[in-house]
Amino acid sequence: MNVYDRWILPRLTDLAMRNKEATRYRSQLVPKASGTVLEIGAGSGLNLPFYGTAVDRLYALDPSEELLQMARKKAGAARFPVEFLMHTGEELPLDGRCLDMVVTTWTLCTIPDPAKALKEMRRVLKPGGTLLFAEHGLAPDASVRVWQDRLNPFWRKVTGGCNLNRKMDQLIQDSGFTIVQLDKAYAKGLRPMSFIYSGCAQPNISGS
Numbered sequence: 001m002n003v004y005d006r007w008i009l010p011r012l013t014d015l016a017m018r019n020k021e022a023t024r025y026r027s028q029l030v031p032k033a034s035g036t037v038l039e040i041g042a043g044s045g046l047n048l049p050f051y052g053t054a055v056d057r058l059y060a061l062d063p064s065e066e067l068l069q070m071a072r073k074k075a076g077a078a079r080f081p082v083e084f085l086m087h088t089g090e091e092l093p094l095d096g097r098c099l100d101m102v103v104t105t106w107t108l109c110t111i112p113d114p115a116k117a118l119k120e121m122r123r124v125l126k127p128g129g130t131l132l133f134a135e136h137g138l139a140p141d142a143s144v145r146v147w148q149d150r151l152n153p154f155w156r157k158v159t160g161g162c163n164l165n166r167k168m169d170q171l172i173q174d175s176g177f178t179i180v181q182l183d184k185a186y187a188k189g190l191r192p193m194s195f196i197y198s199g200c201a202q203p204n205i206s207g208s
């Protein structure tokens with residue numbers, strides 16, 4: 001791993017993800033989590049202060065050692081046990097059907113194989129469990145999409161693999177979830193980076 005990815009990128013990620021709009025989405029989404037919860041791509045732990053008392057246990061998973069170190073510092077204030085898992089979302093180190101909820105914020109854009117990760121999320125969720133998500137992705141306007149496609153190769157390089165042009169609702173549905181609630185809107189900021197899909201989904205009963 002080069003110096004940029006190891007030392008600079010984690011700090012830039014933490015700084016960038018502290019923005020006001022992301023915080024607004026976190027404050028609306030994360031308090032809905034309850035029971036035994038897994039957060040995929042927990043990063044520097046910016047969602048931690050928003051989990052409420054309905055959470056019994058949180059697994060915070062991320063492949064970045066540096067980001068998890070930052071997250072560990074925030075876990076002391078949590079009112080429930082937090083277990084950190086240094087792992088990728090594509091292969092979850094958890095038994096099947098053991099979780100009530102999975103949370104993902106600004107992470108499906110970065111996971112190299114998001115369909116595989118969503119399949120894993122489905123595996124570990126109990127029947128009737130919930131996926132809570134807030135993700136940026138493909139915009140509805142052709143003029144914005146052009147820029148998302150143009151910028152994507154450069155953007156991926158400087159952000160550690162983040163993609164601007166994934167159609168998040170379709171990705172979630174195609175991976176065996178039914179979307180129960182969905183809000184799609186531009187957040188404040190540069191349009192190619194700020195079209196947000198937020199809501200919740202449940203694993204299909206048939207598993208397909």
Ligand SMILES: C[S@@+](CC[C@H](N)C(=O)[O-])C[C@H]1O[C@@H](n2cnc3c(N)ncnc32)[C@H](O)[C@@H]1O
Pocket residue numbers: 013017040041042043044045046047061062063064067087088089090104105106107110111112162
């Ligand atoms: C833009 S950051 C978002 C961090 C955090 N979710 C937040 O809302 O602040 C993207 C995160 O995805 C994580 N990530 C990258 N590849 C991943 C993978 N294969 N599985 C799970 N997480 C991954 C990164 O380490 C990083 O923490």
